Every structure is written in C-alpha cells, then in structure tokens.
Amino acid sequence: MTVMGRWYSWSLQRRVLVTSGVLVTVMIVVGVAAFAVALDRILYSASLDAARTQASQASQLVSSGESPASQVLTRIPVQGAVLQVLDSDGLVVAASEQRLEGKPITSLRPAPGQVAVAQVTTIPGEVGEPHAIVAQGVADPSGARYVIVVGSPLDIEADTVQSATVLLAVGAAALLVLLLFLIWRVLQQALAPVERIRSQVSQITQVRGRGTIDVPPTGDEIARLAETMNDMLSRLERADDSTRRFVSDASHELRSPLATIRTTMEVSGRGTAGPVDAPDRVIYAEALRMQGLVDDLLTLAKADDGAPLAREDVDLDDIVDGEARRVRATGVAVESDISAARVVGDPVRLEQMVRNLVDNAVRHTIDTVSLRVATEGDQVVVRVDNDGPPIPEADRESVFERFTRLQESRQRDTGGSGLGLAIVQTVAVAHGGTVVATQTPEGSCRFEIRLPAG
Numbered sequence: 001m002t003v004m005g006r007w008y009s010w011s012l013q014r015r016v017l018v019t020s021g022v023l024v025t026v027m028i029v030v031g032v033a034a035f036a037v038a039l040d041r042i043l044y045s046a047s048l049d050a051a052r053t054q055a056s057q058a059s060q061l062v063s064s065g066e067s068p069a070s071q072v073l074t075r076i077p078v079q080g081a082v083l084q085v086l087d088s089d090g091l092v093v094a095a096s097e098q099r100l101e102g103k104p105i106t107s108l109r110p111a112p113g114q115v116a117v118a119q120v121t122t123i124p125g126e127v128g129e130p131h132a133i134v135a136q137g138v139a140d141p142s143g144a145r146y147v148i149v150v151g152s153p154l155d156i157e158a159d160t161v162q163s164a165t166v167l168l169a170v171g172a173a174a175l176l177v178l179l180l181f182l183i184w185r186v187l188q189q190a191l192a193p194v195e196r197i198r199s200q201v202s203q204i205t206q207v208r209g210r211g212t213i214d215v216p217p218t219g220d221e222i223a224r225l226a227e228t229m230n231d232m233l234s235r236l237e238r239a240d241d242s243t244r245r246f247v248s249d250a251s252h253e254l255r256s257p258l259a260t261i262r263t264t265m266e267v268s269g270r271g272t273a274g275p276v277d278a279p280d281r282v283i284y285a286e287a288l289r290m291q292g293l294v295d296d297l298l299t300l301a302k303a304d305d306g307a308p309l310a311r312e313d314v315d316l317d318d319i320v321d322g323e324a325r326r327v328r329a330t331g332v333a334v335e336s337d338i339s340a341a342r343v344v345g346d347p348v349r350l351e352q353m354v355r356n357l358v359d360n361a362v363r364h365t366i367d368t369v370s371l372r373v374a375t376e377g378d379q380v381v382v383r384v385d386n387d388g389p390p391i392p393e394a395d396r397e398s399v400f401e402r403f404t405r406l407q408e409s410r411q412r413d414t415g416g417s418g419l420g421l422a423i424v425q426t427v428a429v430a431h432g433g434t435v436v437a438t439q440t441p442e443g444s445c446r447f448e449i450r451l452p453a454g
Contacts, residue, residue, distance in 0.1 A: 013187045020183050021176070028172040036165040043157035044132060048117055051134035051150040054081060055115070058148045059138040063112075069146045070094050082123065082131070082151040093146065100124065105151050108135035112145055123151055130154040193222040197229060204233070258294060261287045299352065299423055300402065309346040309430055313454055316380055317341045317373045319351050323358045324371050333368040341373050341380040342454040345431045353427040354382065356420040357435075357447050361386040364445065375453055379433075382449040390439035390446070399437055400425040424449070 007015065057076045061067040062085075067075050069085050073094050076083075083096040086104055095101045105123040108116040118133045131151040139145050193216045200213040212233060215226040265287070317338045324336045343350070361369045365386035372383040391399055403418035424447075428435040433451035440446045 047132040047152040051152040055136040065141040084149040086147040110137040112137040112139040344454040391437040396437040
C-alpha cells in the first residue's frame with residue numbers, strides 16, 4: 001500500500017490529529033527558534049552597548065589628555081569585561097588583567113574616532129567563552145594613536161538564551177499536548193452525532209418498518225445530514241413497499257394460471273406422455289419449475305411482510321431423516337448422522353428450509369451428500385455437506401442474497417433460481433437462528449444451520 005493509501009485508510013479523527021500535530025509542531029519549532037535568535041541578538045546588542053560605553057569613556061580620557069594611555073584603564077570601571085590599550089604597532093600598552101598584557105585579543109585596528117565590533121568564540125586565557133569585542137580608535141593630544149579594546153563576555157547571555165529556550169520548548173511541548181487533547185475532544189464531540197448516524201444506518205438491515213435515524217436537536221450540518229438520510233430512507237421504504245407489493249401480487253396472480261396449466265396437462269396425460277410428446281413434457285417441466293419459483297417468491301414476500309409463523313414443537317431430526325430417504329431414492333449417495341433434536345417453530349417452513357439446503361447440496365455434489373443433526377448446548381445444529389468445492393470465502397455472505405448464483409453454479413446448475421438459499425436464511429433468522437456457508441475439515445462444501453433448541 002502506498003503512503004497516500006495508508007493515509008486515507010486512517011480515520012478522519014486520526015488524520016486531523018496528525019495534521020494538527022505536525023502543523024503545530026512546525027509552528028512551535030519555528031517560534032522557539034525565532035525566539036532564541038531574537039533573544040540572543042538582544043542580549044548581544046546589550047553587551048555591545050556596555051562595551052561601547054566603556055570604550056568611549058576610555059577614549060575620552062585619552063583624547064582629552066586627562067590620563068595617559070598606559071594608565072587609562074585604572075580610571076574606568078571594568079564591570080567584568082576585559083580591556084586592552086594597543087599602540088599604533090598593535091602592541092599591548094595596558095590591560096585590565098595581567099594575563100592579557102602579551103597578545104591582543106582582536107585584530108581590529110580602527111582609525112581614531114572610528115569604532116569596530118566583532119564577536120569571537122574565545123580570547124587568550126578564556127578558552128571556549130564567547131565575547132563581544134568593541135575596538136575604538138583614539139589619538140592623544142600629542143598625536144599618538146591608540147586602540148581601546150573592550151571584550152564583554154557572553155557566557156551569561158548564552159546561558160540565559162539556552163535556559164529560556166529550554167523552558168520555552170518544554171512549555172510549548174506541554175501546550176502542544178494540551179492542544180492536541182482539546183482538538184481530540186472537540187473532534188470526538190463533533191463526530192459523535194455522525195458516528196451515531198452511521199451506527200443507526202448500519203443497523204437498518206431491512207428498510208421496511210424501521211428506516212429512521214435520530215435527528216440531533218442542534219440544527220447544524222449534522223442535523224441536516226440526519227434529515228436528509230431520513231428522507232432518503234423514506235423514499236427507499238416507499239420504493240421497497242412498491243416492489244414487495246408487486247412481487248406478492250404478481251406471485252398470487254401467477255399461481256392460478258400455472259395451476260390450471262399443470263392440472264390440465266396432468267388430467268390429459270400430456271405431462272407424462274411418451275417420446276412423441278416430448279414438447280409437452282418440456283412444457284410440463286417448465287410449468288412445474290415456474291410454479292416452484294412463484295412459491296419461492298411468495299414465501300419471501302410473506303416473510304418480508306412479517307407473516308406470523310406457526311409455533312409448535314418440531315422434530316427437526318425427522319425432517320432431515322425424511323430428506324435423506326428422499327435423496328437416496330433418486331440414486332444419490334447419502335451419509336447421515338442424525339440425533340434426536342427438537343425445535344419450536346413452523347414445521348412447513350422448517351421443512352422447506354432443510355429441503356432447499358439439501359437440494360442445493362445435491363446439485364453441487366460430486367458423489368456423496370452428508371447430513372448431520374446434533375444438539376450442542378442450547379442449540380440444534382444441522383450440517384449439510386457435499387464433496388464439491390467449498391463456497392469461496394469472498395462469496396460466503398453474498399450467496400444468501402436473492403437471485404445470487406455464482407459463476408460455477410451458472411454452469412452446473414440446471415434448476416436453481418437463486419432464491420433457495422435466500423429462503424434458507426430467511427427461515428433460519430425468523431426462527432432466531434443462523435446459517436453460514438463454510439467448509440468441512442477435509443475442504444469440502446458445508447452449510448451449517450443453528451437454531452435454538454426447543
């Protein structure tokens with residue numbers, strides 16, 4: 001998966017948090033860096049100003065003749081700085097400390113009346129300590145030229161900048177955490193109505209009768225979204241009602257002419273005539289097939305309309321055993337392992353459920369169909385296996401949808417309408433159970449029904 005693919009796979013809340021965190025972090029880093037640079041420049045300028053003042057005082061004393069250049073440093077306060085007086089040859093004439101009497105601390109040589117500044121990382125005897133250097137040229141009354149050098153140490157300023165930067169960074173990090181927490185809370189509260197709408201919509205497995213979601217009383221965009229969703233669900237419900245009425249009405253209307261065709265052909269004997277009447281036999285078989293399709297549609301229509309089921313004790317093992325005998329009579333090999341199992345429900349619908357599942361297994365088996373019934377805890381489990389390939393995992397849910405026929409079944413199936421498994425699921429769910437498509441330990445096809453034990 002690409003970086004953009006992974007990015008869009010994240011939730012909206014996570015993407016907003018990450019984006020906000022990155023942007024705020026960049027802003028904080030830039031801000032802290034700008035603050036450190038600005039504070040460093042301010043403190044450096046203050047040090048230069050102090051050094052300029054000292055150099056100016058010394059220069060005035062020399063230029064006015066009040067003090068000779070060699071003694072001028074005794075007339076001004078040092079204030080923690082280092083001072084030197086250099087002659088025109090660059091030799092040290094006077095120094096504020098004995099260790100500074102040998103080598104000049106700077107190469108700056110401004111002319112009299114001129115001032116030059118610099119920042120050095122160290123001076124002799126002060127290894128690793130930065131200084132702000134001010135050099136001012138001066139001439140005494142006799143015309144002799146000198147350079148007054150003042151070095152103001154910057155170690156305190158550097159420590160101040162470092163401490164302030166660290167404190168600001170820690171405070172900014174704490175502010176970032178607080179800001180991300182507030183953003184997360186705001187997002188959580190803002191998206192909570194959307195999540196409720198999503199949850200309610202996901203629970204609407206059938207539009208009919210329960211196709212509404214709660215509208216928040218805020219009157220904002222979320223509320224308008226909920227209203228729009230309700231309008232859409234209302235339109236879907238009306239369309240669904242129209243479709244179901246059409247299917248139900250059409251199925252009812254088709255039953256009578258189909259029954260008449262079948263009865264007429266049976267009474268005339270044309271449905272079972274010899275080879276010379278092959279077209280009649282084809283018509284009779286197709287009439288039977290169409291009648292089965294109409295019955296399936298009626299079953300689903302009644303289930304959709306919430307038709308009540310009969311509630312009585314049903315020996316499910318007897319139904320499965322009867323299906324085993326029926327299939328054996330057609331010449332298909334059947335293995336059975338049937339234990340006594342009773343459920344409460346509609347015997348007609350339960351028999352139709354089992355028959356549809358068994359017929360599906362017969363259509364797709366290679367040699368043998370296996371039927372098993374057992375009670376596991378408070379559930380009755382019916383397993384219908386065939387030795388054909390299992391349903392692909394990607395199709396194990398869609399196979400129960402109406403009119404769904406996998407490509408393989410389109411090639412091999414000679415009588416399925418795509419409604420049989422839909423009826424199986426509808427009846428199982430109506431009885432409080434489930435049905436799943438899975439596979440046997442040997443890798444063959446299996447359908448498993450679980451119903452509450454009676």
